[in-house]
Every structure is written in structure tokens, then in C-alpha cells.
Amino acid sequence: MLLISCPNCGSRDETEFHYGGQAHVAYPENPNDLTDREWAEYLFYRDNTKGTFAERWLHSTGCRQWFNMLRDTVTYDIQAVYPMGTPRPAAAGAAAVAAPDAGTASTAPDSTTTGTAAPSTTATSISPTSTASSTTAPEGATK
Amino acid sequence: MANTAALEGINGLRDIRRSPASHLASALEAGSVEGTVVLKEGPFQTMAGIRVDPRSEQGSRIASVAGGLPARCGEVAGSDGVSVLWLGPAEFLVVAPEEAHDSLGGDLIGSLTAALGDAPGQVVDLSANRTTFELSGPRARAVLEKGCAVDLHPRSIKPGTALNTEVGNIPVVLLKSGEESFRLFPRASFADFLGRWLLDAMREYASPEVP
Numbered sequence: 001m002l003l004i005s006c007p008n009c010g011s012r013d014e015t016e017f018h019y020g021g022q023a024h025v026a027y028p029e030n031p032n033d034l035t036d037r038e039w040a041e042y043l044f045y046r047d048n049t050k051g052t053f054a055e056r057w058l059h060s061t062g063c064r065q066w067f068n069m070l071r072d073t074v075t076y077d078i079q080a081v082y083p084m085g086t087p088r089p090a091a092a093g094a095a096a097v098a099a100p101d102a103g104t105a106s107t108a109p110d111s112t113t114t115g116t117a118a119p120s121t122t123a124t125s126i127s128p129t130s131t132a133s134s135t136t137a138p139e140g141a142t143k
Numbered sequence: 144m145a146n147t148a149a150l151e152g153i154n155g156l157r158d159i160r161r162s163p164a165s166h167l168a169s170a171l172e173a174g175s176v177e178g179t180v181v182l183k184e185g186p187f188q189t190m191a192g193i194r195v196d197p198r199s200e201q202g203s204r205i206a207s208v209a210g211g212l213p214a215r216c217g218e219v220a221g222s223d224g225v226s227v228l229w230l231g232p233a234e235f236l237v238v239a240p241e242e243a244h245d246s247l248g249g250d251l252i253g254s255l256t257a258a259l260g261d262a263p264g265q266v267v268d269l270s271a272n273r274t275t276f277e278l279s280g281p282r283a284r285a286v287l288e289k290g291c292a293v294d295l296h297p298r299s300i301k302p303g304t305a306l307n308t309e310v311g312n313i314p315v316v317l318l319k320s321g322e323e324s325f326r327l328f329p330r331a332s333f334a335d336f337l338g339r340w341l342l343d344a345m346r347e348y349a350s351p352e353v354p
Contacts, residue, residue, distance in 0.1 A: 009307075
């Protein structure tokens with residue numbers, strides 16, 4: 001059970017909250033200009049971060065207000081709670097660096113590098129023209 | 144906006160109005176342990192849901208009618224038997240005796256609606272939305288702690304504090320009305336469940352304490 005610190009109500013049980021998915025997914029400036037693929041990616045594709053993740057939460061049985069939270073998806077450590085509309089706190093970088101030392105040193109760097117680096121190397125080895133499509137393709141879609 | 148005009152016609156129905164946990168009345172009486180923990184359903188109350196920015200002009204107008212608006216979580220404002228409970232930064236619950244309702248000769252809903260006027264916000268008559276359980280006695284806190292994660296120790300929650308939280312997995316507004324008494328406001332549809340849940344939680348106190 002997580003103990004989440006609501007900015008309005010203080011510490012409450014996780015059961016009082018609802019998860020709102022990834023934070024800072026900006027609405028496209030001109031949705032009509034997007035291709036179907038870009039629109040689908042905006043709608044349906046979200047990061048699946050291992051480590052510090054910015055996400056939205058709703059205190060649904062308390063003050064019914066939304067807020068943002070930085071949470072480590074491995075350790076469930078809540079690193080920051082900040083209001084909607086404010087940028088992601090910089091403290092996340094330091095916390096993310098510190099996370100591999102906490103005990104997941106063998107798995108964490110390994111899995112994060114394969115997630116981001118592997119598609120780009122395969123794309124450059126095949127042909128430069130396919131780079132654009134493969135980098136815009138979501139990482140999970142190639143699996 | 145409260146449709147107060149339609150309420151004039153319900154006066155004749157007042158006598159057949161039943162509270163959401165009225166069918167539990169005998170069970171509540173049988174399950175209460177006098178001097179240890181007592182549970183009963185409170186009388187009907189007039190309640191109004193208010194959504195207004197408390198810093199705005201209409202917020203101060205409503206505050207003057209309701210007797211103040213609480214500023215932060217847990218606070219209860221109000222005067223003359225009217226309590227204003229904090230539900231959110233711009234959301235409040237006004238609880239008053241039943242006679243304050245417009246259909247029974249009062250003017251609470253109407254005056255709140257008039258205070259809001261055409262400004263952004265809302266005043267909604269929620270008198271039938273929630274019922275009241277009154278839990279009191281030296282063991283009242285122990286009963287609640289079986290299903291409420293909020294710190295109910297007297298050092299952190301003082302009488303006159305109201306929290307929007309969960310008791311027995313039911314969303315309730317929990318008001319600490321005295322040193323050893325609590326008032327729970329569950330929604331009407333949860334009254335049966337919460338009443339039985341509280342009775343079950345109270346059962347052990349009917350038996351002699353095991354040393």
C-alpha cells in the first residue's frame with residue numbers, strides 16, 4: 001500500500017487515489033496537421049519507464065483534485081509531488097542516477113540501454129531512410 | 144442551482160420519508176454497548192453542496208450566508224448550528240438542521256442560491272444524498288481504526304475536524320464531533336453496508352475484555 005501525500009489533504013492511503021497515467025503529454029498544437037500515426041501515438045502510446053516516472057494522480061475520495069507525482073516504478077519511491085501545469089522537477093535526475101546504486105544495479109542499466117539504443121543501431125545498419133520511421137515507431141511496437 | 148420552487152409540494156410527503164438506515168434501527172440499538180461504543184443514525188439534516196472559489200466575490204457572499212468557508216482540509220466553519228465542511232479547495236458541504244430546509248420553513252438553500260446569483264459556481268440541495276451515523280463512546284476510535292487509515296489519535300485530530308476519507312472502503316465524510324464521538328456521512332446507498340460494517344466492528348466490545 002502506497003502512502004501518497006496529497007498537496008491538499010496530506011498523507012492518505014493509495015486506495016483513495018486514482019491513477020491518471022503519464023504526465024506532461026501535451027495536446028498537439030494542430031491536431032489536423034498530424035498523420036494518423038502521429039495522432040495514434042499521441043492518443044495511445046505512453047512511456048513504459050523503468051525508474052523515475054512522472055505521472056498524474058487524482059485524490060478521488062478526498063479533495064477530488066489532480067496532481068503530478070514523480071514515482072520510481074521499480075522501488076515505488078515517491079520522489080516529488082507537484083501541482084498540475086508545473087514542469088517536471090529537476091530533482092528527478094539526481095534521484096534517477098542514485099536509483100541503480102540502491103540494489104538494482106545489475107538489471108536497471110542493462111534494460112534501459114536495450115530499450116533506447118537497440119532500435120537506432122539496427123536502423124542505421126539497414127538503411128538511413130528507414131531511420132525516420134523506426135525512430136518514430138514506439139519502442140513497444142517492434143516487439 | 145437549487146430548484147427550490149419544486150420543493151414546496153413535497154411537504155405532505157415528509158411523514159412517510161424514511162432514512163436510509165431506518166431498517167437497521169433495532170440492530171443498531173442491539174449492537175450498541177452502552178458506556179463503551181454506541182451507534183445510532185442521526186436525524187435528517189439539510190445539506191447543500193457548494194462549489195465556489197472562496198477568494199472570489201461570490202465566495203465571500205456565500206461565506207457571509209453560511210457563516211464562513213473553511214480554508215483548508217479538516218476545517219469546519221459556520222455558525223448557529225450550520226456547519227460548513229471542507230471537501231476540496233473550491234467545494235464545501237453545508238450541514239444544517241432539517242428545519243433549515245426551504246420546504247420546512249427555513250431559507251438555507253434559497254439564501255445560498257441567492258448569494259451565488261449568476262456568478263460561476265453552484266449550490267445544490269443534497270439533503271437526501273447522505274445520511275448520518277453517530278458513533279460515540281470510549282471505543283469509538285478503536286472501531287473506526289479497523290477500517291480507516293487516517294490518523295485518528297487525539298493528538299492529530301481535534302474535535303471539530305471533518306475529513307473526506309474512507310471508512311470500511313466506503314467514501315465518507317468523517318466529522319469528529321466530540322472527544323469521543325464521531326459523525327459519519329456516508330452516501331445513502333452505502334448506509335446499509337456501512338451500518339452493518341460498523342456493527343460488525345463493534346461486536347467484540349460487547350464481550351468482556353480478554354486480559
